[in-house]
Amino acid sequence: MCYNKIKIEFLSKSQNEGFARVAVAAFASQLDPTIEEITDVKTAVSEAVTNAIIHGYESDEEMITIEAIINGTELTVIVKDVGKGIDNLELAMQPLYTSRPDLERSGMGFTVMETFMDSLEVKSDKGRGTSIIMKKIFNPLN
Amino acid sequence: MHLNFENNEDKLIVYMAGELDHHSAEEVRNIIDDRLERDSYNKLIMDFENVTFMDSSGIGVVIGRYKKLHMRNGKVCVTNIKSSVKRVFELSGMFKIIMLYDDVKQAVNNI
Numbered sequence A: 001m002c003y004n005k006i007k008i009e010f011l012s013k014s015q016n017e018g019f020a021r022v023a024v025a026a027f028a029s030q031l032d033p034t035i036e037e038i039t040d041v042k043t044a045v046s047e048a049v050t051n052a053i054i055h056g057y058e059s060d061e062e063m064i065t066i067e068a069i070i071n072g073t074e075l076t077v078i079v080k081d082v083g084k085g086i087d088n089l090e091l092a093m094q095p096l097y098t099s100r101p102d103l104e105r106s107g108m109g110f111t112v113m114e115t116f117m118d119s120l121e122v123k124s125d126k127g128r129g130t131s132i133i134m135k136k137i138f139n140p141l142n
Numbered sequence B: 001m002h003l004n005f006e007n008n009e010d011k012l013i014v015y016m017a018g019e020l021d022h023h024s025a026e027e028v029r030n031i032i033d034d035r036l037e038r039d040s041y042n043k044l045i046m047d048f049e050n051v052t053f054m055d056s057s058g059i060g061v062v063i064g065r066y067k068k069l070h071m072r073n074g075k076v077c078v079t080n081i082k083s084s085v086k087r088v089f090e091l092s093g094m095f096k097i098i099m100l101y102d103d104v105k106q107a108v109n110n111i
Helices: A016-031 A035-056 A109-116 B021-040 B055-071 B083-092 B104-110
Strands: A003-011 A061-069 A075-083 A119-125 A129-137 B001-006 B011-020 B043-054 B075-079 B100-103
Touching: A003 A016, A016 A061, A016 A075, A016 B021, A035 A075, A035 A109, A035 A129, A035 B021, A035 B043, A035 B083, A109 A119, A109 A129, A109 B011, A109 B083, B001 B021, B011 B021, B011 B055, B011 B075, B011 B104, B021 B043, B021 B055, B043 B055, B043 B083, B043 B104, B055 B075, B055 B083, B075 B104, B100 B104
Parallel strands: B011 B043, B043 B075, B075 B100
Antiparallel strands: A003 A061, A061 A075, A075 A129, A119 A129, B001 B011
16 A cells, blocks of 8 residues: 655745646656546646635735645645635535635636545634645556 | 737637636736727637646636626637636536637637
8 A cells, every 4th residue: 555645835825826736746646647637636736725825815925735645546635724714615615606706716616626536625714724625536557 | 828919800819828727817817808908809719729727717717708798799719628628617617608619710700
């Protein structure tokens, strides 16, 4: 059984969205993923990090943490902020809902994460932050 | 992200290259809107051939331009969508209101 883990921390600047998704994709590459699988992971990570930047924090000088764990053929990605938390999680997770219509957001972030990963769990405490836990199982090459 | 513009009569064509995410989306929408306003176009063709990555921010960019042009009876369409980009767009049901063409030539002839 192969096990591996990384932890990265970076400032809540939108410039770091690209860094975050590429870093997780590079770590996941040891699972011999297909291009489609790696694109799924990059897209889901991009959504989670964007949420932390737009909704979690009001400044770009806070820290976002990503932990990625490989356990056998399963990848777990945890994107964590210690920002303001989500008011109404059920509403936030509805497709097309956005709390920031002023930013021309589509409200599809959680839907993308749910669709492109095999499981999604969101833990949020008001005033304490949000953790997004996503898992994906990779099909090993024969 | 790099943008290249071309015009064809009353149509503005924007060729996008690079990664379209929340970080690049704001600049992309500002530059496109400036062009639309400056020369009063009401038809926009957005070409995705060289878009190497896109998350849901791209949906906001396309729908935002659609809303803007729709108010003045204009049109928006997208071209050269590869499968990774298409999967993101399809989640939003966007293709019910925004036409998709194989390439720019086909779009120019149809909108």
